[in-house]
Amino acid sequence: xxxxxxIFGILLIVLAVAYGWGASQFPEPFGGSESIGPDTFPTLxxxxxxxxxxxxxxxxxxxxxxxxxxxxxxxxxxxxxLVLYAMLLEPLGFIISTTLAVGTxxxxxxxxxxxxxxxxxxxxxxxxxxxxxxxxxxxxxxLLSFLEVS
Amino acid sequence: xxxxxxxxxxxxxxxxxxxLMFALLGAFLGTLIGALPGLGPANGVAILIPLAFSLGLAxxxxxxxxxxxxAGAMYGGRISSILLNIPGDEPAMxxxxxxxxxxxxxxxxxxxxxxxxxxxxxxxxxxxxxxxxAPVLARFALTFGPAEYxxxxxxAFATLGGITGKNPVKTVVAACLGLMVATVGIDSxxxxxxxxxxxxxxxxxxxxxxxxxxFAISELLFFIEERAGGGKxxxxxxxLKLSWADIRNILPSSLRGGVLGFIAGVLPxxxxxxxxxxxxxxxxxxxxxxxYFGEGDPRGVAGPEAGxxxxxxxxxxxxxxxxxPGSGTTAVLLALLISLNIxxxxxxxxxxxxxxWGVIAALLIGNxxxxxxxxxxxxxFVKLLSVPPMFLLxxxxxxxxxxxxxxxxxxFDLYFMVAFGVAGYVLRKLDIPLVPIILxxxxxxxxxxxxxxxxxxxxxxxxxxxxxxxxxxLWVFAGLGLILPYIVGPILRRRMxxxxxxxxxxxxxx
Numbered sequence: 001x002x003x004x005x006x007i008f009g010i011l012l013i014v015l016a017v018a019y020g021w022g023a024s025q026f027p028e029p030f031g032g033s034e035s036i037g038p039d040t041f042p043t044l045x046x047x048x049x050x051x052x053x054x055x056x057x058x059x060x061x062x063x064x065x066x067x068x069x070x071x072x073x074x075x076x077x078x079x080x081x082l083v084l085y086a087m088l089l090e091p092l093g094f095i096i097s098t099t100l101a102v103g104t105x106x107x108x109x110x111x112x113x114x115x116x117x118x119x120x121x122x123x124x125x126x127x128x129x130x131x132x133x134x135x136x137x138x139x140x141x142x143l144l145s146f147l148e149v150s
Numbered sequence: 151x152x153x154x155x156x157x158x159x160x161x162x163x164x165x166x167x168x169x170l171m172f173a174l175l176g177a178f179l180g181t182l183i184g185a186l187p188g189l190g191p192a193n194g195v196a197i198l199i200p201l202a203f204s205l206g207l208a209x210x211x212x213x214x215x216x217x218x219x220x221a222g223a224m225y226g227g228r229i230s231s232i233l234l235n236i237p238g239d240e241p242a243m244x245x246x247x248x249x250x251x252x253x254x255x256x257x258x259x260x261x262x263x264x265x266x267x268x269x270x271x272x273x274x275x276x277x278x279x280x281x282x283x284a285p286v287l288a289r290f291a292l293t294f295g296p297a298e299y300x301x302x303x304x305x306a307f308a309t310l311g312g313i314t315g316k317n318p319v320k321t322v323v324a325a326c327l328g329l330m331v332a333t334v335g336i337d338s339x340x341x342x343x344x345x346x347x348x349x350x351x352x353x354x355x356x357x358x359x360x361x362x363x364x365f366a367i368s369e370l371l372f373f374i375e376e377r378a379g380g381g382k383x384x385x386x387x388x389x390l391k392l393s394w395a396d397i398r399n400i401l402p403s404s405l406r407g408g409v410l411g412f413i414a415g416v417l418p419x420x421x422x423x424x425x426x427x428x429x430x431x432x433x434x435x436x437x438x439x440x441x442y443f444g445e446g447d448p449r450g451v452a453g454p455e456a457g458x459x460x461x462x463x464x465x466x467x468x469x470x471x472x473x474x475p476g477s478g479t480t481a482v483l484l485a486l487l488i489s490l491n492i493x494x495x496x497x498x499x500x501x502x503x504x505x506x507w508g509v510i511a512a513l514l515i516g517n518x519x520x521x522x523x524x525x526x527x528x529x530x531f532v533k534l535l536s537v538p539p540m541f542l543l544x545x546x547x548x549x550x551x552x553x554x555x556x557x558x559x560x561x562f563d564l565y566f567m568v569a570f571g572v573a574g575y576v577l578r579k580l581d582i583p584l585v586p587i588i589l590x591x592x593x594x595x596x597x598x599x600x601x602x603x604x605x606x607x608x609x610x611x612x613x614x615x616x617x618x619x620x621x622x623x624l625w626v627f628a629g630l631g632l633i634l635p636y637i638v639g640p641i642l643r644r645r646m647x648x649x650x651x652x653x654x655x656x657x658x659x660x
Binding site: 004005008012019023026027037038040041042045048049052053055056061064066067071074075078079082083085086087089090094098101102105106108109110111116119120123124127131135137139 | 205323377540543555
């Protein structure tokens with residue numbers, strides 16, 4: 001079956017139309033309109049994208065399977081871990097958040113939990129020390145800020 | 151002989167102690183990146199770019215280090231080809247054919263050493279080619295006007311999929327997506343485009359964030375999906391017994407492979423994979439019945455390996471002289487140039503001569519360093535191969551986070567990176583190539599600028615875009631780049647597959 005390309009093609013056409021419409025809404029640049037304005041290039045892109053997505057809908061490639069079952073859940077877990085990592089990097093500090101994020105990822109990829117979090121902790125501490133002392137770059141300490149050497 | 155003078159100046163730059171040190175570090179990291187599973191050259195260079203920034207390296211030092219990484223990654227790809235029959239990167243596929251049989255016959259060390267020497271010769275030949283060809287091409291490129299540049303950019307996109315590419319329309323889609331992302335932000339006339347009033351978007355989307363997200367994060371997701379977390383079996387390498395006669399035996403193959411690879415690298419649309427493929431097939435023909443290809447002939451290791459390294463140096467020619475990269479990794483190197491505020495293109499050879507020639511000299515020196523690194527230290531790299539991806543990839547992801555965070559110290563960029571990673575995963579699932587997206591991000595602003603300059607000259611007459619013979623030629627080649635994959639693509643791809651499958655019995659190549 002070839003649903004992927006068809007659905008993707010439809011989404012792309014929606015994108016192309018929205019993008020092209022967005023381009024037509026740009027205010028005229030100061031000093032009147034010229035032969036080429038801020039909207040010319042985007043309009044061109046919208047047309048090209050629209051045409052090629054039509055082709056995708058008409059002549060789609062065979063599908064790659066999507067990982068629906070458990071693997072799909074693992075993927076969602078991984079993305080959530082990454083988002084949480086970004087969110088908690090500053091409040092928790094680099095070392096703790098790295099331990100948690102790298103540890104969880106290692107664990108979900110098949111490592112034994114204890115070893116996984118150990119690797120996370122070691123990686124966090126090593127990179128933190130490397131950055132703060134050897135490379136002179138500040139990473140947030142967060143909860144561990146009482147350790148700060150001033 | 152002005153080239154020679156520049157080259158000597160270049161050596162002056164490249165041999166400065168700190169540059170030499172970073173070249174060595176880059177060569178080491180590069181070999182590691184090439185050897186490790188799940189860390190392709192483009193991916194590896196991309197992750198290191200933000201780190202090179204936050205270290206505050208001088209432009210030439212950063213560029214020298216990352217060029218060394220690039221060269222090193224091409225060396226590293228062969229290690230797992232030979233020992234495990236799994237190519238570390240795509241161009242190393244052909245090395246499997248004779249490298250793995252050699253390893254099975256207990257000649258792994260010889261195969262590794264021979265491939266290191268062949269890589270060295272291939273790169274050396276191609277670097278000499280680069281030194282001779284690049285200034286000529288740069289001088290020629292000075293005659294390009296904005297219309298020719300616009301056509302050249304189109305040519306770059308059209309040929310990026312390569313003639314072995316699967317579906318050129320998907321390359322076009324990818325290029326459009328990249329160019330669209332590049333239009334976000336305040337344009338040259340001060341108009342806000344697609345910012346939705348978000349302050350962080352006024353400056354546009356930093357392509358480094360997009361590149362790292364697309365490559366590194368999507369790779370992590372792919373590994374999770376394939377459940378490829380487990381490690382590989384430990385490999386034992388025998389003691390090296392290599393005689394001078396063995397080396398002399400592979401010299402002609404390496405030279406031929408290097409020249410062919412260089413040509414394949416310079417030409418748009420060919421690339422390193424095709425370079426190593428041509429290197430192998432031609433070697434088979436040239437040696438004829440006397441060879442025992444597919445059963446562990448050293449010349450079957452040397453030919454493609456020299457071809458692959460020759461192509462990777464050759465691919466630097468269009469990147470340095472025209473500002474138009476021909477492969478994913480050179481696109482990432484272009485990203486580095488742009489973010490260092492160096493305008494790539496023919497003017498670079500006059501305005502930033504010290505940097506260009508420093509990099510070329512560094513490529514030569516890097517090759518010697520790599521040869522020295524690769525023969526005695528191969529044991530270390532082999533050991534690292536057995537690090538299981540389940541520990542490696544999370545750590546690589548962490549490095550990507552640190553790198554992106556250290557650019558501007560905001561978490562906003564990190565969310566963006568994750569979003570690009572998820573998008574990259576979905577796009578790869580749909581067989582949309584990522585490299586045109588990156589090229590679109592990089593070339594978008596330049597492309598639009600050239601379009602509006604051309605229009606300014608012609609006062610709004612679109613026909614200027616195909617107004618000169620040169621521009622027409624570029625358009626024709628761009629058209630061919632999109633049409634040829636439909637005609638020759640299936641034949642070539644089938645042939646590459648048959649060769650690999652027949653000899654290795656393991657068609658799951660890339």
